[in-house]
Amino acid sequence: MTFAAHDSIPIGTTLAYTRFFFLRPDVLDDKVRIKLRGIGDQLARGFFNVFDLEGGARDLPPHEMIQFFTLNGHGVDKSANAHVLPATHVVQVTSKYRPSMVDAEKEIRRRVGTLAEVSAIRGAVRTPRYTSSEMYTWAYGTAKPRASGRIASNSIILPIRKTAEWWAMPAMERHQYFYPHRDQASGATVPGHAELGRKAAGKIHRRLYYNPDGEGRAGEWDFITYFECADDDLGLFDETLDSMRDTTKNPEWNFVEEGPLWRGTRSLRW
Numbered sequence: 001m002t003f004a005a006h007d008s009i010p011i012g013t014t015l016a017y018t019r020f021f022f023l024r025p026d027v028l029d030d031k032v033r034i035k036l037r038g039i040g041d042q043l044a045r046g047f048f049n050v051f052d053l054e055g056g057a058r059d060l061p062p063h064e065m066i067q068f069f070t071l072n073g074h075g076v077d078k079s080a081n082a083h084v085l086p087a088t089h090v091v092q093v094t095s096k097y098r099p100s101m102v103d104a105e106k107e108i109r110r111r112v113g114t115l116a117e118v119s120a121i122r123g124a125v126r127t128p129r130y131t132s133s134e135m136y137t138w139a140y141g142t143a144k145p146r147a148s149g150r151i152a153s154n155s156i157i158l159p160i161r162k163t164a165e166w167w168a169m170p171a172m173e174r175h176q177y178f179y180p181h182r183d184q185a186s187g188a189t190v191p192g193h194a195e196l197g198r199k200a201a202g203k204i205h206r207r208l209y210y211n212p213d214g215e216g217r218a219g220e221w222d223f224i225t226y227f228e229c230a231d232d233d234l235g236l237f238d239e240t241l242d243s244m245r246d247t248t249k250n251p252e253w254n255f256v257e258e259g260p261l262w263r264g265t266r267s268l269r270w
Contacts, residue, residue: 016125017101018094018209021108022087025116036089039111040068040270051149051268065094069155069264089270121159123209123224142202149266152228159221159259166255167216177252193252200240204229
């Protein structure tokens with residue numbers, strides 16, 4: 001499992017667009033919960049609910065897709081953004097057509113109105129390119145396929161961006177950070193990003209979403225890193241993220257700025 005994998009390799013065709021919408025109601029009582037559930041049910045019409053979708057980790061079903069999440073109490077974010085008030089309700093909408101994302105956002109904001117603050121982050125599903133099939137197998141050979149939300153009930157959303165210094169590097173120089181290499185600054189041999197994630201790859205389903213307009217855009221996230229796992233693997237996720245943040249093991253993180261990390265439960269409906 002990698003947390004921002006292979007952004008150093010040119011990306012391929014956009015397969016779909018996605019947006020995560022985060023709702024933060026001022027008051028969350030039974031009345032508000034009932035209203036939000038009704039809004040969610042209305043939004044779900046015409047979409048394929050992926051809650052019970054299994055297998056085919058990299059295959060998209062031929063549908064407009066929707067997924068619901070609710071805040072849970074599992075784990076504590078250790079990042080610098082832990083003070084950010086978490087959203088209580090999140091919905092992800094995915095489509096092959098970008099205008100559908102614009103329409104979905106307008107509809108969500110119209111229906112929610114003043115009931116809650118709504119914020120959104122945008123992503124795109126793209127086919128990565130690799131220098132060889134061996135490289136692809138090394139990085140993804142043990143990747144966990146998607147499981148039903150009844151089994152892999154936890155969701156974790158972490159937007160990130162890379163620094164201008166990162167994007168100024170030649171592509172192959174950036175590429176080396178993902179694999180075991182000798183760190184130029186310390187001279188030490190370090191495992192690198194992908195190696196640190198290999199233990200978790202077979203336990204935690206991961207998907208990487210790219211900024212649909214390209215990387216390095218001021219005030220925008222370059223990637224959305226998204227994960228699903230069972231309760232028993234939450235500790236492994238924390239352990240892996242801590243390793244990723246350790247720049248003595250993963251110097252790449254010197255060039256990473258994290259957004260607010262959100263943890264929640266995958267839900268059939270709000």
